[in-house]
Amino acid sequence: MTLLDPRCSLAEHSSLIGYLMGVAAVAQAIDEMALDTSRGSDCTADDFVYVLVGVASLGRAIENLAGSVVVAAPHPSPSPPQRWLR
Numbered sequence: 001m002t003l004l005d006p007r008c009s010l011a012e013h014s015s016l017i018g019y020l021m022g023v024a025a026v027a028q029a030i031d032e033m034a035l036d037t038s039r040g041s042d043c044t045a046d047d048f049v050y051v052l053v054g055v056a057s058l059g060r061a062i063e064n065l066a067g068s069v070v071v072a073a074p075h076p077s078p079s080p081p082q083r084w085l086r
Contacts, residue, residue: 020062023055023058023059023062024059024062024063024066025059026055026059027055027056027057027058027059027060027062027063028059030052030055030056030059031056031059034056
C-alpha cells in the first residue's frame with residue numbers, strides 16, 4: 001500500500017496505531033529471542049542481524065513514545081457510593 005494508492009478503501013482500513021503496535025510486538029519477540037541463552041552461534045553477524053537490531057531499537061522507541069500504561073485489574077472493586085447516590 002502506498003500513500004498515493006488509487007483505491008480509497010485500502011486507506012480507510014489502515015491504522016497507524018495498529019502498525020506501531022505490530023512493530024512493537026515484533027521488537028518484543030526479537031528481544032525474547034536475543035535473551036534466549038540456549039541459542040548460540042560462533043559466526044559473525046550479517047546484515048539480517050543488523051536489521052533485527054534496528055527493528056528492536058525502533059520498537060523500544062515506540063514503547064517510549066507510549067509512556068507508562070496503567071493496566072486495569074481484571075475485576076476492579078466497586079467504588080464507594082457517592083454522596084448523590086445516598
